[in-house]
Amino acid sequence: MTEKEWSIRTSQEAIEMHERYIVQTYRPHKFVYARGRGVWVWNPEGERKMEMLSCYSALGGGHCHRDILQAFVRQARRYWPGSNAFYNDVAPLFAKELVEFCEMAKVLPINTGAEAVERVIKIARKWGYTCKENVGDSLGFERVVDAVETAKTWGRKTKGIPLDTAQIILCDNNFHGRTITVISASSHDKYKRYFGPLTPGFTLIPYGDLAALEKAVTPYTVAFLAEPIQGEGGVVVPPEGYLKGAKRICEKRNVLLVWDEIQTGLGRCGKRFAYQYEDAKPDILILGKFLGGGPGQVSAAVCNEKVASVLEYPEDGSTFQCHPIDCAAALAALRLIQDEGLPERAFELGNYFRAELEKMKSPRIKEIRGRGLLIGVELKHELGGAKPFVTKLIEEGILCNQTREHTIRFAPPLVITRREIDWALKRVKKVLAGP
Template structure:
């Protein structure tokens, strides 16, 4: 199905709105043809007034629902007080946020930033500085071990250790200092560690790769290896964390505590960009004034919303919903195995569904879902990701599963 065919399915009003975007915004995304105007809970409404069930949740940035009333109330109250001071001064909102998030993660302190990619970049800088000043690695010799199939963002440093040709191609020269090994293979990490290794950076579940779930003993083995070899373990929980997989962090599900958590997306409640590196003083304490910074990082508006997000998670309700509804999602999707679906991977309310290439592409199925009032997104050609807001109801989830079957049935 071509872009022209997709556009032919939407109204003239939406076609005109899409044309303006295509004319004046860089083409660094390939969105499905829908123009969202309003949103609430697990639903969005397009500019024609049609309602859709959002099963992407802005790549898990909207875990707690669109326009979550508790989070919006906090944001509106803060808007009337102060939104930005820069870190040149203290703000009344930052301290309570930092304390609450550190407590939630069981750590001492946080480094507040804005986007997930900034959190990853900051984690890399902290790990290198720790390596030189604490571990004693020779200047300029630090290396960090990463996994094949990773997605940690698209900044120049991060794409330097990506193996995605679209993210990496023609953006060199690339930043050195990274060693890539197969994901899910702890023995490969063990073999790659040397005296200059300062960190192992991993996604507990690889989201962009199609919700790739490693063997159950993988992260525990990595944690033990990094302890033994005096190497930091950095867990990128930007997509997998904050309730998505049925726990506060995916690391909790496998009994692992990393040295550093990288958080983002849902930390801003779908309202403002908020990210953070969370760790203990013996690691984050290597940063001194002037060595790292961000004008907007930890701003009062972000801090107020971030603290409210922590309060939502402290009750455990969202984590329990993700576990309970995720189990139903898993069962429902597995009914389509052998009927146009070749594999299903579920972790809480997060699913990767591989579409049989002899049946359809993942985007074609997503386009059919769009026609049936479901927003979902494809990745790597044949995989559909589902990640609805954790506030989705049981009835909405059952309807989404049924609509997936009908959308797939058009091709089978």
């Protein structure tokens, strides 16, 4: 097949074919990607726009970063995925680099973020049934007395709770993916209305509320799973002390602490991980998006010693787990983050970006939130929503999106320069600084 045969020549042709042949689970804006370099992208007609969404944080290195592209192509020329019945010579290098980068014990590589969340739910539940020490007496709970007998029916020892009783606490307004089990833990009816029966075993509490977390823990609680910043939920930063307080409660009540940093991790928020703003290191860290560098489809559950060996053969697996081409791209991305100081860059440029937005003193803006280069601009609700303003920004050359109804999300590639941010700010001010 020649390049001409698989290339689409016009934006309209791409849109019409997309709507004809692809199930419409998204409502894309009317811009068609045809080429990209760094923070810039072009449509088939050659119109240039700035990337300010980064595929929901997946493009930390921008489009077609040389180092990531070279690693991806180099491995693609060596061999493609083999069976997990055998080892390969790329996945161990990636795993070692990631575990050391995170200062953890082991990693379970997976393809998508939602899959990684699903795996963590499996890890947490099994840990609860086979490893969790019963701390009920010291906390005033009624002791779980039938746990050992229940587990014996499955030929397993247990230190904790009866089988099929595990509970995981999550937060309202969360977003962890759209698989059946993950949407079962969502507070948004639009994600789950027509997909029951849903998976049981989840408790929802208000985000940022430590008292609610303390109250929600029971002898059957195995984990608290949350985002250190709710990205899809409107770029919501929790109150100061929340992350550290959650860690304290989890340690006290012998509950696993899990941070979903699929969108916020790997330098996006001005540190390697957003939880580091409060030194609230988790038992399990969920990563994705930029972990694959852009072309790679890699997510991961990175575990400490407490849970690193909970899953055993044949309890989990995936055909493309440890995919060598994806792992090569991921390894290049991890080295790029460190070699180019992307977390520090995001911290500095993110502070500059938000400060310049604050200087606008726009009567349309209700609040500016975020950390690093994950920024949410919430508009006043009487304006009727952020979507018309997103459309105007796209027309001005800035590819961004709304998150929830009233917030515009900016998440440029971490390699963006101050000069490029100034280019964007000029257009943001034009759209938002009106009467």
